[in-house]
Amino acid sequence: MKIIDGRSLAKEIKSELKRETQKFIKQGGKTPHLAAVLVGDDGASQAYVRNKIKSCERVGFESTLIKKKSTIQEDELLEIVDGLNKNEDIDGFIVQLPLPDHIDESKVTLAIDPVKDVDGFHPMNLGRMVIGLPCYIPATPLGMITMMERYNIKTEGKNVVVLGRSNIVGTPISILLSQKTKWGNATVTLCHSRTKDLVSEVQRADIIIAAIGIPRFVTSDMVKEGAVVIDVGINRIDAPDTKKGYKLVGDVDFDEVAAKASYITPVPGGVGQMTVTSLLMNTLKAARGEIYPGG
Numbered sequence: 001m002k003i004i005d006g007r008s009l010a011k012e013i014k015s016e017l018k019r020e021t022q023k024f025i026k027q028g029g030k031t032p033h034l035a036a037v038l039v040g041d042d043g044a045s046q047a048y049v050r051n052k053i054k055s056c057e058r059v060g061f062e063s064t065l066i067k068k069k070s071t072i073q074e075d076e077l078l079e080i081v082d083g084l085n086k087n088e089d090i091d092g093f094i095v096q097l098p099l100p101d102h103i104d105e106s107k108v109t110l111a112i113d114p115v116k117d118v119d120g121f122h123p124m125n126l127g128r129m130v131i132g133l134p135c136y137i138p139a140t141p142l143g144m145i146t147m148m149e150r151y152n153i154k155t156e157g158k159n160v161v162v163l164g165r166s167n168i169v170g171t172p173i174s175i176l177l178s179q180k181t182k183w184g185n186a187t188v189t190l191c192h193s194r195t196k197d198l199v200s201e202v203q204r205a206d207i208i209i210a211a212i213g214i215p216r217f218v219t220s221d222m223v224k225e226g227a228v229v230i231d232v233g234i235n236r237i238d239a240p241d242t243k244k245g246y247k248l249v250g251d252v253d254f255d256e257v258a259a260k261a262s263y264i265t266p267v268p269g270g271v272g273q274m275t276v277t278s279l280l281m282n283t284l285k286a287a288r289g290e291i292y293p294g295g
């Protein structure tokens with residue numbers, strides 16, 4: 001069994017990005033600039049956004065954090081989005097999800113200029129992804145693909161089982177892995193709450209992608225000997241004996257599944273780290289005008 005070390009891979013990719021960024025600036029390019037909008041004071045969202053901003057500094061990007069109270073009205077948030085769309089100094093931006101209940105997330109997502117949508121959540125980018133046009137690939141799926149590429153994990157002809165059908169993880173990763181590309185050509189089964197015999201679906205998998213948001217859902221009896229296990233879940237569970245009072249666990253019962261898997265990603269230090277580097281990759285692409293030349 002091999003642990004996929006997201007932290008060291010992320011470090012490696014960040015130093016590559018730093019070099020590429022310096023080269024781009026030397027050639028007369030502008031310093032890439034990412035903005036993040038954070039609404040409310042959810043602890044997990046704050047931690048993720050903090051990681052994103054800190055990582056920008058590491059690779060030599062500019063970053064702007066816009067923090068708003070959870071009582072912000074939808075129209076005020078839409079005005080912020082509009083301002084970022086028009087701000088020529090900002091190459092890309094994200095509005096951290098989830099948003100408070102009184103704000104329509106899809107309305108906000110649709111308001112983001114696809115050219116600056118480094119999250120890849122806008123239907124323009126998702127649609128372009130589906131038909132194989134240049135686009136921003138959502139950060140978490142891009143992170144998983146990068147991870148598998150760098151660890152030389154082949155997907156061609158493999159049975160992949162994805163658990164969870166969210167717009168930002170399960171659905172896009174299942175499309176990407178089925179495509180006729182160097183990271184695709186897999187046979188993908190997308191499982192969800194209405195799947196009939198989920199356990200036997202997972203048991204057939206050469207590659208398992210767990211993205212359902214249920215702590216330690218995938219247990220060793222569900223895993224075929226030698227399977228590759230990618231854990232997207234980040235769940236905070238109570239741990240009164242720790243300083244923070246909680247600990248992070250994935251959607252996979254790591255200790256028991258690790259014994260059966262050929263490769264497994266830890267939580268933390270796995271996919272989450274790669275999500276951040278993918279966002280930086282997309283931001284550099286935005287600054288270079290690689291996806292939408294001439295924007």
Ligand SMILES: Nc1nc(=O)c2c([nH]1)NC[C@@H]1CN(c3ccc(C(=O)N[C@@H](CCC(=O)O)C(=O)O)cc3)C=[N+]21
Nearest residue numbers: 047048051094095096097119139268269270272273275
């Ligand atoms: N508009 C938008 N874009 C996103 O990309 C987005 C989002 N909303 N909402 C929530 C999810 C989740 N997400 C993560 C980012 C970093 C870590 C990360 O850095 N994880 C660390 C641990 C973080 C910790 O200590 O809490 C790790 O796994 O090692 C995790 C998860 C981005 N998301």
